Amino acid sequence: MIHFLIGLFVVGLIIAGMVSSPAFRNFVIVAIILIAGGFWWLIDSSNKSSEQYRAKQAAEERFAATAIKATDLKVDDVKFKKASYGLSDYILEGVVTNNSAYQLGTMYFEVVLTDCLNQNCRVVGQESTSASAPVPAGQVRSFSSYALKFNNLPPLNGATRSWTYKITSLRSG
Numbered sequence: 001m002i003h004f005l006i007g008l009f010v011v012g013l014i015i016a017g018m019v020s021s022p023a024f025r026n027f028v029i030v031a032i033i034l035i036a037g038g039f040w041w042l043i044d045s046s047n048k049s050s051e052q053y054r055a056k057q058a059a060e061e062r063f064a065a066t067a068i069k070a071t072d073l074k075v076d077d078v079k080f081k082k083a084s085y086g087l088s089d090y091i092l093e094g095v096v097t098n099n100s101a102y103q104l105g106t107m108y109f110e111v112v113l114t115d116c117l118n119q120n121c122r123v124v125g126q127e128s129t130s131a132s133a134p135v136p137a138g139q140v141r142s143f144s145s146y147a148l149k150f151n152n153l154p155p156l157n158g159a160t161r162s163w164t165y166k167i168t169s170l171r172s173g
Contacts, residue, residue: 064105067172072100073107080111080163083147091129092145092165098135105173107131109165111148117159124161125150134173 018025078094092111098104113125131145 064171064173065169067102068098068100068104068170070167070170073098073104073167073170075167078165080165085147088149088151088153089147090150091147092131093143095140095142096133096135097140098137100172101137102172103137104133104135104170106171107133107143107167108169108171109145110168111163111165113150113153114162114164115154115156115159116162117157124154128168 014028018028074097076095076097078092081091081093083089083091090111092109096104096107108128108130110126110128112123114121115124116122127148127150129145129148131143133141133143135141
């Protein structure tokens with residue numbers, strides 16, 4: 001409350017000075033114009049910096065998403081396993097060779113479960129997951145995906161369940 005009263009008093013003094021002194025009035029007008037111009041310059045500079053930062057981030061994002069192609073990788077020994085936690089949790093595990101010129105960061109997968117009975121096959125589950133796979137260029141590492149949840153899978157009832165996966169996208173690291 002006291003700060004408000006002090007501010008009100010200062011504003012009153014400035015107004016009184018502007019009314020009684022034309023020189024002070026001109027000084028205040030010039031000061032207001034300079035302060036407003038300074039604020040405009042700061043805001044404009046901040047907006048330009050933000051735009052440059054967003055453009056840089058977008059360029060880095062495009063590079064990360066396009067630097068490595070699926071054909072640059074060799075994926076071996078991929079296994080689809082029930083996770084040791086959760087009743088409906090599964091994971092993909094395997095080994096990836098990075099034949100690109102850039103470090104691999106993340107692989108994104110789509111996994112499809114299919115039940116087949118007498119040549120009649122139906123998709124019973126379809127989920128997406130990713131695996132953090134920091135693999136330097138020209139090197140090999142194992143990977144393990146984040147959990148896939150296949151809720152409400154139907155009982156097999158004599159059918160055979162198979163799975164397939166595909167890499168949907170990659171990110172360089």
